[in-house]
Amino acid sequence: MKFSEYLKYLIIGTAFGFVLVKSEVVSWFRIQEMFRFQDFHMYGIIGLAVIIGIISVQIIKRYNMRDAQGNPVSIPPKDASQIKRYLIGGSMFGLGWALLGACPGPMFALLGSGLTIMVIPILAALAGTYTYGLLRDKLPH
Amino acid sequence: MLDFLFQPWPWYVAGPIIGLTVPILLLVGGKIFGVSANLRHACAACNFGNVEFFNYDWKTAGKWNFMFLIGTVLGGFLGGYVFANPEPIALAASTISDLQALGIQDFNGLVPDDLFAWDMLGTGIGLTVLVLGGFLVGFGARYAGGCTSGHAISGLSDLQLASLIAVIGFFIGGLIMTFLIYPIILG
Numbered sequence: 259m260k261f262s263e264y265l266k267y268l269i270i271g272t273a274f275g276f277v278l279v280k281s282e283v284v285s286w287f288r289i290q291e292m293f294r295f296q297d298f299h300m301y302g303i304i305g306l307a308v309i310i311g312i313i314s315v316q317i318i319k320r321y322n323m324r325d326a327q328g329n330p331v332s333i334p335p336k337d338a339s340q341i342k343r344y345l346i347g348g349s350m351f352g353l354g355w356a357l358l359g360a361c362p363g364p365m366f367a368l369l370g371s372g373l374t375i376m377v378i379p380i381l382a383a384l385a386g387t388y389t390y391g392l393l394r395d396k397l398p399h
Numbered sequence: 400m401l402d403f404l405f406q407p408w409p410w411y412v413a414g415p416i417i418g419l420t421v422p423i424l425l426l427v428g429g430k431i432f433g434v435s436a437n438l439r440h441a442c443a444a445c446n447f448g449n450v451e452f453f454n455y456d457w458k459t460a461g462k463w464n465f466m467f468l469i470g471t472v473l474g475g476f477l478g479g480y481v482f483a484n485p486e487p488i489a490l491a492a493s494t495i496s497d498l499q500a501l502g503i504q505d506f507n508g509l510v511p512d513d514l515f516a517w518d519m520l521g522t523g524i525g526l527t528v529l530v531l532g533g534f535l536v537g538f539g540a541r542y543a544g545g546c547t548s549g550h551a552i553s554g555l556s557d558l559q560l561a562s563l564i565a566v567i568g569f570f571i572g573g574l575i576m577t578f579l580i581y582p583i584i585l586g
Contacts, residue, residue, distance in 0.1 A: 271470020348568020371479020
């Protein structure tokens with residue numbers, strides 16, 4: 259991958275991190291507010307993001323659009339028959355999301371905002387990911 | 400214009416920008432938006448003990464995503480440090496009173512100092528929130544095959560049933576934590 263290629267992803271990521279902070283999605287308070295159903299803010303963001311996402315993915319598929327390298331865009335389908343994996347794994351993720359008040363994107367955006375303590379949950383998340391890799395064969399999927 | 404950079408952005412501005420990340424990554428390089436994959440790639444880059452799940456060419460799969468992640472940190476620096484909003488978050492009054500009842504006192508920043516501070520690491524509450532919280536996010540995201548970006552945004556954008564099930568799981572876990580477990584932790 260050329261430097262200009264890297265730069266594209268760096269810029270897209272920067273815009274993403276900036277919006278996460280400006281919209282307060284990174285805030286532990288906003289996550290508490292969301293799970294308590296006390297404000298529309300988070301639901302508005304996720305809902306509108308999904309609507310825009312659905313429309314644009316449908317357009318990409320309908321017109322068989324290609325990416326900048328000329329390759330056809332394809333999204334690999336996820337196997338919905340692994341219900342246990344999505345429900346149990348998803349619930350564990352949800353427990354962590356509400357406890358920490360941050361999912362992976364916000365953990366890193368908060369670190370960038372100067373909150374150095376976020377190094378700890380990031381390391382813990384790496385440990386969690388590694389532990390999943392170790393136990394994967396023993397878990398129901 | 401500069402005011403706009405310092406002020407918080409409403410949901411109807413932020414939502415579409417976050418949603419557009421999905422088609423932009425698809426069109427720029429056929430990439431699927433998902434932040435937690437970086438955690439797996441980082442494990443693959445080290446792979447102590449040669450764990451099979453981390454045995455793949457992480458450079459091909461994940462270099463672009465690491466750049467995206469570095470950007471996310473940089474965006475956090477710009478949005479939360481350079482152009483930081485000096486005002487407290489305009490939370491619902493009911494949320495503030497609920498959290499005050501749980502003992503939260505600092506409402507000035509993006510996160511409460513009561514939990515997110517280095518000296519909290521020496522306490523049971525701090526360890527639970529920062530270490531157990533982070534661990535569950537990492538473990539759960541990989542178990543479920545994605546996090547908020549990979550399932551709630553990317554997966555739902557592609558109308559994937561698996562992602563809908565995962566998001567339902569996110570809320571089952573989140574509601575149990577918020578209403579049943581958090582009051583015990585902070586109690």
